[in-house]
Amino acid sequence: MRKVAIPKSRFAHIGRNRTAHMGEPRMAKILGKYDFPEQYHYSEDHMWAKIEDRKVRIGLTDFGQQIAGKILMVRPRPLGKMVAQGRILGTMETGKWVGPLRSPVSGTIVGFNEALRAVKTADLVNKDPYGAGWMFITEPTNLEDDLRNLMSDSGKIEEWLKEEIERVEAEQ
């Protein structure tokens, strides 16, 4: 069996289970190495969505941050902008590329984690992807329908992640 060639994040061991803004969620460890906390919803674009009252907090998954490597900066689209599911919330910069951050749910951007704008602190996404490294807050406009397109079951996530790892391997 071929060895999985996902680059190991320098931060993969740091900050596990730190989710200061929402208490301690139960972690599901997928394929033995990627954190996918329960009660979160996950998109195939490697984003997570966590429903908080009438808003949705959004970030990059542990797997997403591991394949991206060190995050240098996150640049949001303007607050107040309406973004449809799968469309661009902002962009993130690594050492080698700038990539889109696609929204897991439709909604209006009402919050952004300003710490991610600075190179010195943007690696919070690597250190604590589900906690201090959160990215956006949106006011959802079509939540019920959008959630049907997201994953929250660990079995389904694992199945998808295996395919995703194969895809990433093939691209390398």
Place this chain on the structure above:
Amino acid sequence: MSEPKEEVKKYVPKVEVQWLGKILSYGDEDLFFKFNHKALPPMVMHKSVLPYRERAGTSRELIAAVASECMVEWMLMSLKRAKIPIKEFSTVTEAKMGNDEDGRAVVASCDTVVNLKVPDDRLDEARAILEHLLEVGCLMSRSVERGIKFSYKYNWLHAEGSDS
């Protein structure tokens, strides 16, 4: 028994320049460039075929190439990784001259125009990526704007037939 590991040499950017003035068929301003990168073939700068008034400007052309190449690489890498199909892509960079405080000529700016065609439904995404890239700059634009320290030292080569 494990196979011996192939030694990986650390890549060091390095350019060797040789004057071709002594070689028949070349002139006194012709130069040979040898790069230390497999993607860059050797280059001969053949100025001597030109009238004197047309020889200036090669360094400016090269800095314009540097300004565009680095950013273009980063743009293409980012668009490719985002799986945005590129229909057309080209850039034009112009190096504009100015003067420093003492009145000496300097390259004052490198202005690049990017021509990009992507499918309409991916335009927003491409625009967001490019805006980010242009805001933070590339390795070369950041380095030049911050200021690269240039240093030169010389070796006196012993001239054949000289007294010293």
